[in-house]
Amino acid sequence: EPEVTQTPSHQVTQMGQEVILRCVPISNHLYFYWYRQILGQKVEFLVSFYNNEISEKSEIFDDQFSVERPDGSNFTLKIRSTKLEDSAMYFCASSARGVTGELFFGEGSRLTVL
Amino acid sequence: AQSVTQLGSHVSVSEGALVLLRCNYSSSVPPYLFWYVQYPNQGLQLLLKYTSAATLVKGINGFEAEFKKSETSFHLTKPSAHMSDAAEYFCAVSAAGGTSYGKLTFGQGTILTVHP
Numbered sequence: 001e002p003e004v005t006q007t008p009s010h011q012v013t014q015m016g017q018e019v020i021l022r023c024v025p026i027s028n029h030l031y032f033y034w035y036r037q038i039l040g041q042k043v044e045f046l047v048s049f050y051n052n053e054i055s056e057k058s059e060i061f062d063d064q065f066s067v068e069r070p071d072g073s074n075f076t077l078k079i080r081s082t083k084l085e086d087s088a089m090y091f092c093a094s095s096a097r098g099v100t101g102e103l104f105f106g107e108g109s110r111l112t113v114l
Numbered sequence: 115a116q117s118v119t120q121l122g123s124h125v126s127v128s129e130g131a132l133v134l135l136r137c138n139y140s141s142s143v144p145p146y147l148f149w150y151v152q153y154p155n156q157g158l159q160l161l162l163k164y165t166s167a168a169t170l171v172k173g174i175n176g177f178e179a180e181f182k183k184s185e186t187s188f189h190l191t192k193p194s195a196h197m198s199d200a201a202e203y204f205c206a207v208s209a210a211g212g213t214s215y216g217k218l219t220f221g222q223g224t225i226l227t228v229h230p
Contacts, residue, residue, distance in 0.1 A: 004157065031216050043158070043204060043220040056217055091157060095216050103216055105150075105157035 002026040006092050006106035014114055016081050021109045023075045023092030031095040032075045033103065034067065036060075036088040043091065049075065082113045116141045116207045120221035128229050133177075133192040135224050137205030140186065147188040148206040148218065149179055158204065164188060175199070200228045 005024045013019050025032050034046040047057040049067055066078045075094075079086055089110050093103040121136040139145055146165045150158040162173025169181040175198075179190045188205060202225050206218040 033216060035218075042222045043206075043218075045217045045219065048216055093158075093216075102160045102163065103158075103218065105159070107155065107157045 002104075004092055004094055004104050004106035006090075006109045008109055009107065010110045010112070012112045012114065013082055015084055019079045019082055019086075019111060021077045021079075021090050021092075021111070023077075023094075023106055024073055025075055025092070025094030026096075026104055027073070029094035029096050029104070031055075031097070032067075032069065033093040033095070034077045035091040035093065035105075037091065037108075038085075038088040046077075046090075079111075082111075084113050087111055087113045116145065116209065116219045118205050118207050118219055118221035120203075120205050120224050122224055123222065124225045124227065126227040126229065127195045129197055130194050133190070133195045133199065133226065135190040135203050135205075135226065137179075137188045137190065137221060138186050139188060139205070139207045141207055141209065143209045146208045147179075147181060148208070149173065149177070149188075149190050150204045150206060150220075152202045152204065152223075154201075161190070161203075195226075195228045197228050197230065200226055202226070 007022045032049040037043045045058050047061045048055045064080050068076050089108040091108045092106045095103045117140045119138045148163045149161040151161050152158050162171045164171050164181045172178045177192045202223045204223050205221040208218050
């Protein structure tokens with residue numbers, strides 16, 4: 001069964017460092033997303049990406065964050081200068097059909113900022 | 115704006131008992147509603163979804179949910195719990211139509227424990 005894969009599963013970084021989280025969505029999907037879950041809190045929407053551009057982003061997704069689909073298969077989330085409050089589980093998801101389509105989630109990348 | 119409230123962060127049932135996980139939503143536009151399940155060390159998996167067709171929705175693993183507009187609820191039920199149902203369950207809402215492109219607003223999750 002096709003699945004969304006994320007790497008790394010866990011990354012520890014120092015505050016102020018750049019982090020790139022990588023995702024390989026399901027191959028025929030067109031819509032891509034990042035969500036995050038801070039420990040003990042709700043899963044929060046960060047950004048959606050369609051047709052090679054951001055289609056929607058949340059207030060959380062400020063200038064420190066960026067997304068890219070560099071080679072037609074990978075979908076990356078970059079945090080330029082990490083803060084302590086960026087520590088969270090980051091989930092990548094993809095969908096074939098957007099609004100009513102099922103989102104397929106990866107297993108998550110746990111980011112710990114020290 | 116949309117929001118989801120899941121009543122009860124922890125629910126504990128005996129094997130074979132009814133499972134009822136509560137979800138209430140708030141939405142300024144017609145909603146699409148979803149239940150996702152997360153097993154330990156795994157991603158979120160869709161259990162079922164309501165997208166304005168039948169109000170009683172059946173999902174995987176014997177789960178079902180009923181959309182009640184008058185009560186703004188989308189509670190998840192299963193007649194008989196199995197040990198394998200132990201997981202965290204998330205209710206989510208998105209805006210029907212428009213340009214939300216799959217933006218989901220999640221509830222805080224309910225951890226289901228099943229006792230032998």
